[in-house]
Amino acid sequence: xxxxxxxxxxxxxxxxxxxxxxxxxxxxxxxxxxxxxxxxxxxxxxxxxxxxxxxxxxxxxxxxxxxxxxxxxxxxxxxxxxxxxxxxxxxxxxxxxxxxxxxxxxxxxxxxxxxxxxxxxxxxxxxxxxxxxxxxxxxxxxxxxxxxxxxxxxxxxxxxxxxxxxxxxxxxxxxxxxxxxx
Amino acid sequence: xxxxxxxxxxxxxxxxxxxxxxxxxxxxxxxxxxxxxxxxxxxxxxxxxxxxxxxxxxxxxxxxxxxxxxxxxxxxxxxxxxxxxxxxxxxxxxxxxxxxxxxxxxxxxxxxxxxxxxxxxxxxxxxxxxxxxxxxx
Numbered sequence: 001x002x003x004x005x006x007x008x009x010x011x012x013x014x015x016x017x018x019x020x021x022x023x024x025x026x027x028x029x030x031x032x033x034x035x036x037x038x039x040x041x042x043x044x045x046x047x048x049x050x051x052x053x054x055x056x057x058x059x060x061x062x063x064x065x066x067x068x069x070x071x072x073x074x075x076x077x078x079x080x081x082x083x084x085x086x087x088x089x090x091x092x093x094x095x096x097x098x099x100x101x102x103x104x105x106x107x108x109x110x111x112x113x114x115x116x117x118x119x120x121x122x123x124x125x126x127x128x129x130x131x132x133x134x135x136x137x138x139x140x141x142x143x144x145x146x147x148x149x150x151x152x153x154x155x156x157x158x159x160x161x162x163x164x165x166x167x168x169x170x171x172x173x174x175x176x177x178x179x180x181x182x
Numbered sequence: 183x184x185x186x187x188x189x190x191x192x193x194x195x196x197x198x199x200x201x202x203x204x205x206x207x208x209x210x211x212x213x214x215x216x217x218x219x220x221x222x223x224x225x226x227x228x229x230x231x232x233x234x235x236x237x238x239x240x241x242x243x244x245x246x247x248x249x250x251x252x253x254x255x256x257x258x259x260x261x262x263x264x265x266x267x268x269x270x271x272x273x274x275x276x277x278x279x280x281x282x283x284x285x286x287x288x289x290x291x292x293x294x295x296x297x298x299x300x301x302x303x304x305x306x307x308x309x310x311x312x313x314x315x316x317x318x319x
Contacts, residue, residue: 172220
């Protein structure tokens with residue numbers, strides 16, 4: 001039975017604290033338990049209001065599960081709730097030495113597309129490097145999660161946003177490089 | 183989205199594509215990027231150190247048509263200008279010349295950043311004190 005409208009906040013619908021570092025296995029257990037409990041079929045005879053609450057709770061739970069299970073989507077959700085504009089252009093988030101390598105990779109990609117086989121080897125080397133950088137970024141991200149949970153400051157969220165922007169940048173490059181080698 | 187005729191012209195016939203030896207002391211290199219769309223832009227100037235006039239400018243941009251057009255136009259404008267005049271080029275000038283729509287304004291910002299970075303690099307090589315305006319932005 002619902003005593004009122006279910007929460008619309010993704011953390012609240014799971015009955016957990018607003019934290020960035022989440023135990024996804026625990027989240028999954030809660031997802032299955034709440035899904036069963038709130039399934040609209042179980043509330044069909046409890047009246048129109050209870051049924052509406054169950055449907056709303058189930059819908060929010062599904063959205064929340066999709067977002068919170070993924071560290072990047074979770075971080076973007078927390079950033080958005082804190083008033084950060086995720087899509088904002090932040091050219092300064094990419095350090096100059098990384099830009100050099102990005103430029104070189106783009107040059108090699110262009111040559112590889114033009115049929116230069118030797119450029120493919122260069123793309124392959126760059127791909128390995130950028131995949132490594134992505135992994136490093138994910139380690140840094142997890143560190144920021146823990147730091148934010150211990151002391152939730154705006155500065156921490158600002159650095160998180162920069163990191164996610166850098167990640168997106170690298171991910172696009174890795175995608176292009178893989179496509180060129182395929 | 184429809185590109186303006188000028189953007190299409192610069193995109194199809196980009197001016198001054200190429201690169202210069204970045205180790206030369208009379209060459210300034212600006213490398214800038216936009217993480218969201220994955221654009222990366224390299225803009226270089228070659229300055230006559232006696233007159234302070236930009237004698238040549240080259241660029242290479244990986245990005246959308248507007249980013250290519252913005253940097254192509256920037257190199258056209260840079261040639262023949264003094265370094266100080268070049269610092270006066272604003273992204274809004276590029277926006278109005280190319281009739282860029284609001285969603286593409288960041289491409290012109292990137293080009294302005296590239297000009298400033300190239301001049302900054304040149305000045306650093308010349309041993310001149312770098313003005314605050316060119317670094318903080």
